[in-house]
Amino acid sequence: MKKVKIYSQPTCPDCNNVKAYLDRKGVPYEDINVQEDKKAMEEMVRRYGIRVTPVIIIGDRVMVGFNAPKLNKLLSAED
Template sequence: MAEVIVYTTEPCSYCSRVKMLLSKRGIAYKEINLARDADGRSALAEKTGMLSFPQVVIDGELIGGFDQTVAADRAGRLAALAA
Protein backbone atom coordinates (compact mmCIF):
# COMPACT_ATOMS: atom_id res chain seq x y z
CA MET A 1 0.00 0.00 0.00
CA ALA A 2 1.23 3.48 -0.86
CA GLU A 3 2.37 5.97 1.76
CA VAL A 4 -0.07 8.88 1.79
CA ILE A 5 0.90 12.02 3.68
CA VAL A 6 -1.42 14.99 4.17
CA TYR A 7 0.29 18.19 5.25
CA THR A 8 -2.16 20.43 7.08
CA THR A 9 -2.43 23.60 9.10
CA GLU A 10 -5.22 25.09 11.17
CA PRO A 11 -7.78 26.43 10.82
CA CYS A 12 -8.17 24.90 7.39
CA SER A 13 -11.53 23.76 6.04
CA TYR A 14 -9.93 22.33 2.90
CA CYS A 15 -7.64 20.23 5.09
CA SER A 16 -10.67 18.75 6.85
CA ARG A 17 -12.40 18.13 3.53
CA VAL A 18 -9.44 16.36 1.93
CA LYS A 19 -9.07 14.12 5.01
CA MET A 20 -12.79 13.27 4.80
CA LEU A 21 -12.41 12.38 1.12
CA LEU A 22 -9.47 10.08 1.80
CA SER A 23 -11.31 8.44 4.69
CA LYS A 24 -14.45 7.92 2.54
CA ARG A 25 -12.31 6.19 -0.07
CA GLY A 26 -10.70 3.98 2.57
CA ILE A 27 -7.28 5.49 1.97
CA ALA A 28 -5.11 5.47 5.07
CA TYR A 29 -2.96 8.56 5.50
CA LYS A 30 -0.51 10.15 7.87
CA GLU A 31 -1.26 13.75 8.83
CA ILE A 32 1.52 16.20 9.48
CA ASN A 33 0.19 19.42 10.98
CA LEU A 34 2.55 22.32 10.36
CA ALA A 35 0.45 24.99 12.07
CA ARG A 36 3.12 25.64 14.70
CA ASP A 37 6.18 24.68 12.67
CA ALA A 38 7.45 27.62 10.63
CA ASP A 39 10.63 25.78 9.65
CA GLY A 40 8.59 22.77 8.52
CA ARG A 41 6.35 24.99 6.42
CA SER A 42 9.37 26.61 4.77
CA ALA A 43 10.98 23.24 4.05
CA LEU A 44 7.74 21.90 2.58
CA ALA A 45 7.32 25.01 0.38
CA GLU A 46 10.87 24.56 -0.93
CA LYS A 47 10.23 20.88 -1.63
CA THR A 48 6.81 21.19 -3.30
CA GLY A 49 6.71 24.79 -4.53
CA MET A 50 3.29 25.19 -2.89
CA LEU A 51 2.45 27.63 -0.10
CA SER A 52 -1.17 26.62 0.46
CA PHE A 53 -2.66 23.75 2.46
CA PRO A 54 -3.52 20.94 2.39
CA GLN A 55 -0.78 19.26 0.40
CA VAL A 56 -1.29 15.60 -0.44
CA VAL A 57 1.77 13.50 -1.23
CA ILE A 58 1.55 9.84 -2.30
CA ASP A 59 4.77 7.83 -2.32
CA GLY A 60 6.76 11.05 -2.64
CA GLU A 61 4.67 12.40 -5.54
CA LEU A 62 2.86 15.67 -4.91
CA ILE A 63 -0.80 15.28 -5.86
CA GLY A 64 -1.56 18.85 -4.88
CA GLY A 65 -4.14 20.57 -2.74
CA PHE A 66 -7.83 19.90 -2.25
CA ASP A 67 -8.92 20.71 -5.81
CA GLN A 68 -6.20 18.58 -7.37
CA THR A 69 -6.97 15.67 -5.03
CA VAL A 70 -10.67 15.82 -5.91
CA ALA A 71 -9.79 15.93 -9.62
CA ALA A 72 -7.52 12.88 -9.18
CA ASP A 73 -10.34 11.10 -7.37
CA ARG A 74 -12.88 11.86 -10.11
CA ALA A 75 -10.44 10.63 -12.76
CA GLY A 76 -9.83 7.38 -10.86
CA ARG A 77 -6.18 8.30 -10.42
CA LEU A 78 -6.35 8.73 -6.63
CA ALA A 79 -7.37 5.11 -5.97
CA ALA A 80 -4.73 3.82 -8.39
CA LEU A 81 -1.96 5.89 -6.78
CA ALA A 82 -2.96 4.92 -3.25
CA ALA A 83 -3.17 1.19 -3.99
Protein backbone atom coordinates in the same frame (compact mmCIF):
# COMPACT_ATOMS: atom_id res chain seq x y z
CA MET B 1 -1.05 0.63 -0.15
CA LYS B 2 0.74 3.82 -1.09
CA LYS B 3 2.01 6.12 1.63
CA VAL B 4 -0.04 9.32 1.83
CA LYS B 5 1.23 12.48 3.52
CA ILE B 6 -0.82 15.66 3.93
CA TYR B 7 0.59 19.06 4.82
CA SER B 8 -2.38 20.85 6.36
CA GLN B 9 -3.70 23.55 8.67
CA PRO B 10 -6.62 23.14 11.10
CA THR B 11 -8.53 26.15 9.71
CA CYS B 12 -8.18 25.08 6.06
CA PRO B 13 -11.53 23.79 4.67
CA ASP B 14 -9.90 21.80 1.83
CA CYS B 15 -7.48 20.23 4.31
CA ASN B 16 -10.37 19.04 6.46
CA ASN B 17 -12.29 17.85 3.40
CA VAL B 18 -9.42 15.75 2.07
CA LYS B 19 -8.81 14.14 5.47
CA ALA B 20 -12.53 13.35 5.89
CA TYR B 21 -12.59 11.91 2.37
CA LEU B 22 -9.59 9.66 3.03
CA ASP B 23 -11.09 8.60 6.37
CA ARG B 24 -14.34 7.58 4.62
CA LYS B 25 -12.34 5.57 2.07
CA GLY B 26 -10.26 3.94 4.83
CA VAL B 27 -6.99 5.33 3.43
CA PRO B 28 -4.36 5.86 6.13
CA TYR B 29 -2.33 9.07 5.96
CA GLU B 30 0.22 11.08 7.86
CA ASP B 31 -1.11 14.53 8.74
CA ILE B 32 1.47 17.28 9.19
CA ASN B 33 0.08 20.46 10.72
CA VAL B 34 2.25 23.22 9.24
CA GLN B 35 0.61 25.81 11.48
CA GLU B 36 2.13 24.11 14.55
CA ASP B 37 5.27 22.70 12.90
CA LYS B 38 7.20 25.59 11.35
CA LYS B 39 9.99 23.26 10.21
CA ALA B 40 7.44 21.25 8.24
CA MET B 41 6.20 24.47 6.60
CA GLU B 42 9.77 25.36 5.65
CA GLU B 43 10.30 21.85 4.26
CA MET B 44 7.08 22.06 2.23
CA VAL B 45 8.16 25.36 0.69
CA ARG B 46 11.78 24.32 0.12
CA ARG B 47 11.07 20.84 -1.21
CA TYR B 48 7.92 21.44 -3.23
CA GLY B 49 7.92 25.22 -3.76
CA ILE B 50 4.36 25.41 -2.45
CA ARG B 51 3.05 27.85 0.16
CA VAL B 52 -0.62 26.80 0.36
CA THR B 53 -2.42 23.84 1.90
CA PRO B 54 -3.40 21.13 1.52
CA VAL B 55 -0.39 19.56 -0.14
CA ILE B 56 -0.98 15.85 -0.64
CA ILE B 57 1.98 13.57 -1.31
CA ILE B 58 1.24 10.10 -2.65
CA GLY B 59 4.39 8.18 -3.40
CA ASP B 60 6.40 10.61 -5.51
CA ARG B 61 3.35 12.52 -6.78
CA VAL B 62 2.27 15.90 -5.43
CA MET B 63 -1.25 17.33 -5.46
CA VAL B 64 -2.27 20.78 -4.24
CA GLY B 65 -5.84 21.33 -3.06
CA PHE B 66 -8.67 18.82 -2.90
CA ASN B 67 -10.06 17.26 -6.06
CA ALA B 68 -11.69 13.86 -5.41
CA PRO B 69 -11.42 12.45 -8.98
CA LYS B 70 -7.75 13.45 -9.26
CA LEU B 71 -7.03 12.09 -5.78
CA ASN B 72 -8.65 8.77 -6.72
CA LYS B 73 -6.49 8.57 -9.83
CA LEU B 74 -3.32 9.20 -7.81
CA LEU B 75 -4.33 6.61 -5.21
CA SER B 76 -4.95 3.97 -7.88
CA ALA B 77 -2.04 4.85 -10.22
CA GLU B 78 0.80 2.41 -10.68
CA ASP B 79 4.19 3.61 -9.50
